[in-house]
Amino acid sequence: MKGRVIRKIKGFYYVNSDNNIYECKLRGALKIKNDKLNCIVGDIVEFDEKEQAICKVFERENYLDRPLISNIDYAGITFAIKSPDFDYTNFQKVLLNVYDRNITPFVIFTKVDLISDTELKEFTDNFHMVFSTLELDVFPVIATDDTALSDLREFIAGKITAFSGPSGVGKSTLINNLLNEDILRTGDISEKTDRGKHTTTESRIFELDNSTLIVDTPGFSSLDFPKLKEKTALSRLFPDFQDYSVLCKFRDCTHINEPECGVKSALENAKIPKLRYEFYLYSYNNIFREVKK
Known part of the structure; x- marks a missing residue:
């Protein structure tokens, strides 16, 4: 039988096949010691109903490392x-990881009732100014x-959407209300650290309707950068740089010290926001462990 892994708990995989849930374990040949990618939530698998064993994991269309989830259409940041x-650095880290996996991102801002309409307009205007060329919904x-x-x-109808973000931003509350059910436990913000407490400890898929799946994922307080080998690969994760990077004199331009750089020229002419370029430098220095001045 064929189905989708919707949950994993301590070595057991819960597979949805034709609206029936089967508890399975991995067949021996699929188990590779200490490999978290053996089988993950979102995988399409073939399993033996009688043996309750997954015998094949089909090739993934995509996957994210954190949250660990596969075969999604959207990442709802x-x-x-x-x-x-709101933390611009953490937000842009999530964007990098999503773009690295060729997944379409969109943005959800929660707790807008905690600020005034004027503050909300000021915040969203600034956000759109910084990320205007990314065409983010x-x-x-x-x-x-x-x-x-x-x-x-309406936006996520017919799609598989993973909701990803820091702890305490209200993902579980949001999903509970999307599902019209109190399925997920919700948490509070620590007064001392102003950070959320982890209430979701695993990625889990829920069915909103027959064609719409939503994924609750564990929150995070910090996030790693994508692992890149080539220095030129980083700028490809900045879609707002692409129209200018093709104007660089050198094909392997890193947009830092090279002359006649299209990206730096765009920065000087205010076509690339300063905050975006500063984050590019910050990412470059952290990923490649170099300090450029």
């Missing part, structure tokens, strides 16, 4: 505007307001 305050929502979720429901 979910950040709170306040409590915890943005949804400011109040997770408990069903009316505010209607546009989001």
Whole structure:
């Protein structure tokens, strides 16, 4: 039989096949010691119903390392505007990882009820100014307001969407309200650190309707950079640089010290926001362990 892994708990894989859930283990040949990618949530698998064993994992269309999830259409990058305050660095780290896996991102801002309409407009105007050329769909929502979720429901209809973001931003509350059920436990923000407490400890797929799947994923307080081998690979994860990088004199331009660099020229002419270029330098120095001045 064929199905999709919707949950994994301590070596057991829960496979949805024709709306029936089967608890399975991996057949011996599929187990590779200490390999987290043996079989992950989102995988399409073939399994033996009688033996309750997964015997084949089909090739993945894509996957994310963190959260560990495969075969998704959208990554719904979910950040709170306040409590915890929006973090541009962490947000851009998530973007890098999503672009590295060729997955389409969109943005959800939660807890918009904690700021005034004027503050919300000021925040969203600044956000769109920084990321204007990325063509990101943005949804400011109040997770408990069903009316505010209607546009989001329509956007993800017929797709597989993983909701990813820091702890405490309200992902579980958001998903509970999308599903119209209190399935997921929700948490609070630590007053001392202004960070969320981890309430989701595993990636898990839920069915919104017959064609729409949503994935709750564990929150994070920090996120690693993608692992890149070639220095020129980084700029390809900045879609807003692409129109200018083709104008560089050197094909292997890193957009740091080289002369006649299209990206640096665009920066000087305010076509690339300073915050984006600063994050590019920050990423470059962390990924390749070099300090450039």
